[in-house]
Amino acid sequence: MKILEGKSITDISGIKASGIVCGIKKNGRKDLCVVFSEPKAVAAAVFTTNKVKAAPILVDMAHIQSGNIQAVVVNSGNANACTGEAGLEDAKEMAALTAEYLGISPQEVLVSSTGVIGVPLPMETVREGIKAACAALSKTGGMDAAAAITTTDTCTKTITVETQVGGKTVMLSGMAKGSGMIHPNMATMLSYVITDAAVDKAVLQKALEESVQDSYNMISVDGDTSTNDTVMVLANGAAGNTPITGFGEDYLQFREALDYVNVELAKMVIKDGEGATKLIECTISHAASVSDARLLAKSVIGSSLVKAAFFGNDANWGRVLCAMGYSGAAFATETVDIFFESEAGCIQLMRGGQPLQFDEEAAVAIMAQKLVRIKIDMKDGSAGATAWGCDLSYEYVKINGSYRT
Amino acid sequence: MKILEGKSITDISGIKASGIVCGIKKNGRKDLCVVFSEPKAVAAAVFTTNKVKAAPILVDMAHIQSGNIQAVVVNSGNANACTGEAGLEDAKEMAALTAEYLGISPQEVLVSSTGVIGVPLPMETVREGIKAACAALSKTGGMDAAAAITTTDTCTKTITVETQVGGKTVMLSGMAKGSGMIHPNMATMLSYVITDAAVDKAVLQKALEESVQDSYNMISVDGDTSTNDTVMVLANGAAGNTPITGFGEDYLQFREALDYVNVELAKMVIKDGEGATKLIECTISHAASVSDARLLAKSVIGSSLVKAAFFGNDANWGRVLCAMGYSGAAFATETVDIFFESEAGCIQLMRGGQPLQFDEEAAVAIMAQKLVRIKIDMKDGSAGATAWGCDLSYEYVKINGSYRT
Numbered sequence: 001m002k003i004l005e006g007k008s009i010t011d012i013s014g015i016k017a018s019g020i021v022c023g024i025k026k027n028g029r030k031d032l033c034v035v036f037s038e039p040k041a042v043a044a045a046v047f048t049t050n051k052v053k054a055a056p057i058l059v060d061m062a063h064i065q066s067g068n069i070q071a072v073v074v075n076s077g078n079a080n081a082c083t084g085e086a087g088l089e090d091a092k093e094m095a096a097l098t099a100e101y102l103g104i105s106p107q108e109v110l111v112s113s114t115g116v117i118g119v120p121l122p123m124e125t126v127r128e129g130i131k132a133a134c135a136a137l138s139k140t141g142g143m144d145a146a147a148a149i150t151t152t153d154t155c156t157k158t159i160t161v162e163t164q165v166g167g168k169t170v171m172l173s174g175m176a177k178g179s180g181m182i183h184p185n186m187a188t189m190l191s192y193v194i195t196d197a198a199v200d201k202a203v204l205q206k207a208l209e210e211s212v213q214d215s216y217n218m219i220s221v222d223g224d225t226s227t228n229d230t231v232m233v234l235a236n237g238a239a240g241n242t243p244i245t246g247f248g249e250d251y252l253q254f255r256e257a258l259d260y261v262n263v264e265l266a267k268m269v270i271k272d273g274e275g276a277t278k279l280i281e282c283t284i285s286h287a288a289s290v291s292d293a294r295l296l297a298k299s300v301i302g303s304s305l306v307k308a309a310f311f312g313n314d315a316n317w318g319r320v321l322c323a324m325g326y327s328g329a330a331f332a333t334e335t336v337d338i339f340f341e342s343e344a345g346c347i348q349l350m351r352g353g354q355p356l357q358f359d360e361e362a363a364v365a366i367m368a369q370k371l372v373r374i375k376i377d378m379k380d381g382s383a384g385a386t387a388w389g390c391d392l393s394y395e396y397v398k399i400n401g402s403y404r405t
Numbered sequence: 406m407k408i409l410e411g412k413s414i415t416d417i418s419g420i421k422a423s424g425i426v427c428g429i430k431k432n433g434r435k436d437l438c439v440v441f442s443e444p445k446a447v448a449a450a451v452f453t454t455n456k457v458k459a460a461p462i463l464v465d466m467a468h469i470q471s472g473n474i475q476a477v478v479v480n481s482g483n484a485n486a487c488t489g490e491a492g493l494e495d496a497k498e499m500a501a502l503t504a505e506y507l508g509i510s511p512q513e514v515l516v517s518s519t520g521v522i523g524v525p526l527p528m529e530t531v532r533e534g535i536k537a538a539c540a541a542l543s544k545t546g547g548m549d550a551a552a553a554i555t556t557t558d559t560c561t562k563t564i565t566v567e568t569q570v571g572g573k574t575v576m577l578s579g580m581a582k583g584s585g586m587i588h589p590n591m592a593t594m595l596s597y598v599i600t601d602a603a604v605d606k607a608v609l610q611k612a613l614e615e616s617v618q619d620s621y622n623m624i625s626v627d628g629d630t631s632t633n634d635t636v637m638v639l640a641n642g643a644a645g646n647t648p649i650t651g652f653g654e655d656y657l658q659f660r661e662a663l664d665y666v667n668v669e670l671a672k673m674v675i676k677d678g679e680g681a682t683k684l685i686e687c688t689i690s691h692a693a694s695v696s697d698a699r700l701l702a703k704s705v706i707g708s709s710l711v712k713a714a715f716f717g718n719d720a721n722w723g724r725v726l727c728a729m730g731y732s733g734a735a736f737a738t739e740t741v742d743i744f745f746e747s748e749a750g751c752i753q754l755m756r757g758g759q760p761l762q763f764d765e766e767a768a769v770a771i772m773a774q775k776l777v778r779i780k781i782d783m784k785d786g787s788a789g790a791t792a793w794g795c796d797l798s799y800e801y802v803k804i805n806g807s808y809r810t
Contacts, residue, residue, distance in 0.1 A: 052730030084759040117723025222709040225731040304627040312806025318522025325457030326630040354489040401717025
């Protein structure tokens with residue numbers, strides 16, 4: 001597997017995209033994107049487990065059944081969530097209009113929306129936008145598309161890799177958006193991975209469902225699971241590889257690349273978490289089971305008190321152990337080792353469940369870096385997991401105290 | 406039942422208390438308290454469900470088995486949590502020393518600690534403090550005791566009521582401390598209720614376990630369940646009522662008073678939540694079951710995004726519905742009504758699952774009050790629940806970014 005710099009989804013064979021200013025956002029930024037695969041493609045998707053599902057999610061849950069998915073239309077600035085029957089009609093119309101301009105059927109289009117909850121979509125504006133975005137589709141529009149799906153994000157989030165599948169080079173390129181209401185459960189805010197690999201639809205779905213467990217489902221900005229979380233993979237087969245129909249060597253090659261793309265996008269979402277000043281990576285090793293390891297890692301990076309301590313460079317490891325304690329995982333404190341590590345060094349704070357003396361100045365230096373690792377050795381088994389979070393800053397409160405205004 | 410103003414635990418017959426400056430806290434505030442019941446008393450307690458339990462909790466889980474509990478010793482400024490074997494010895498010594506000065510046995514003393522996690526207790530200081538606090542016990546020390554159990558609290562939290570049990574007047578007086586790491590699960594940070602009622606130990610335990618479900622277990626400051634959560638009730642029988650040994654009329658009278666004391670203390674903890682500028686009360690009505698109602702109410706007041714929106718007076722009701730959606734409760738959005746209410750008025754934001762237009766200025770005025778109610782009608786059954794939370798402010802981040810320093 002090779003990482004390709006400076007590429008985007010439109011570098012994938014057969015993919016065109018566009019991202020335009022449609023006028024939903026008040027700040028004049030790009031807010032509507034269309035992605036189109038000229039070859040027929042199969043799609044896999046996972047959606048939020050929130051009982052309150054946005055209208056586009058309901059539409060996509062039906063459309064994803066289609067054997068062919070050739071287009072995705074996304075607007076930012078308005079989530080089309082909690083908008084009742086009218087919102088559902090609006091989401092259906094977004095798919096129908098996109099299908100009409102592209103000469104495909106509505107069931108072959110997936111729809112996403114992200115932004116403020118509970119406000120009707122300005123459909124006059126959206127209709128004009130879809131028309132313009134379909135007209136603007138090009139082989140150079142990938143970065144515009146990545147920009148058009150963002151909301152409070154401070155940067156676009158893209159990653160492209162290539163790998164070998166059945167003697168052919170296949171490419172995977174992903175784009176995602178954050179950056180608040182991030183506590184995915186079976187899915188994340190919005191993330192799209194496009195590949196020219198030929199993959200059986202059922203195999204693609206299984207690959208995605210497994211891949212999200214250790215990527216998007218292991219991140220949290222604020223503990224709030226969104227109504228709009230969506231991860232999609234489109235595979236159009238343009239690479240000409242023998243289709244992946246089982247779980248052999250080709251599948252594993254593809255999975256490695258898919259996992260890499262998903263983990264990198266998930267980390268980008270966290271790095272750009274609302275108000276975040278640093279990335280916190282918590283790795284659990286030697287846990288009794290993978291599910292225990294995941295619970296422990298996610299509880300630590302989800303704790304408001306841990307997050308605030310990291311913002312203040314305060315090596316308050318007691319809060320780390322406390323968050324492990326209420327995670328729901330089974331473990332014995334007597335064997336726990338805890339380390340904080342970054343470019344500035346590594347300190348051990350607890351050994352075998354007993355607190356250690358440590359150099360406070362060294363701890364502050366370690367925590368003041370942009371990426372700080374919490375490494376926890378449970379000495380209780382052979383399972384592990386890693387979760388990613390961000391610190392809790394004044395800026396998070398500021399952004400979310402006045403989101404709609 | 407009657408609320409008694411200006412009273413404290415030492416207004417209960419047979420109760421003496423003290424709160425002194427022992428020197429654990431660096432800021433020179435009171436940090437050690439002893440409560441002593443001269444008559445023999447029975448005690449009930451509930452403790453944190455966090456797997457990581459502070460040393461005093463482990464000691465108390467043994468001592469609470471004792472048929473007679475006559476004293477409580479509490480230090481603030483240090484939680485004696487995650488302190489290993491040495492911490493456990495320290496907690497035992499706190500009970501033993503207190504017992505020695507009061508002429509009772511160690512098993513008749515309960516111990517609590519609250520403050521920073523993972524730092525050994527300064528036992529030289531604590532030993533001197535216990536000696537001084539036992540010497541200072543008096544019938545006027547109740548308010549000093551309430552002050553000595555606080556940490557980042559900005560005020561003391563006490564409530565006293567009297568009620569009639571079996572023709573006798575009995576009094577209940579409680580004191581509690583907050584104000585961070587508040588997301589109790591079976592218990593709260595530290596709360597002590599003292600009564601002169603005569604109550605059978607098993608009945609008292611059942612009364613307490615039921616009472617915490619709708620009081621302490623329905624509040625959250627930051628979603629972090631502490632290692633030290635403890636609620637205790639001491640009943641010394643000095644009122645001379647026929648002991649409450651069953652669940653008849655006398656029990657119900659007593660329960661009403663106990664519930665009132667616990668709910669008021671829980672609300673005081675939330676009002677004084679770290680950095681809080683307002684109290685948020687979320688009431689769920691007409692839910693399918695009490696457990697659904699509790700899940701829904703607690704999920705709403707626990708959402709960082711809801712809390713930040715309330716800090717900013719932003720009527721972002723979509724976040725309320727979103728938090729209901731990931732609460733784990735079963736419900737249909739189609740019947741949900743949502744209202745925001747305060748002294749400044751009431752607005753309806755959603756009817757039958759459909760968003761309503763509302764006056765933004767009126768919404769800001771309603772949300773700018775010190776107590777704002779979120780009222781949610783599920784139209785789905787006859788169960789209800791109320792939860793209390795606070796907003797998320799810059800100050801919370803500031804307090805918790807530098808807690809140890």
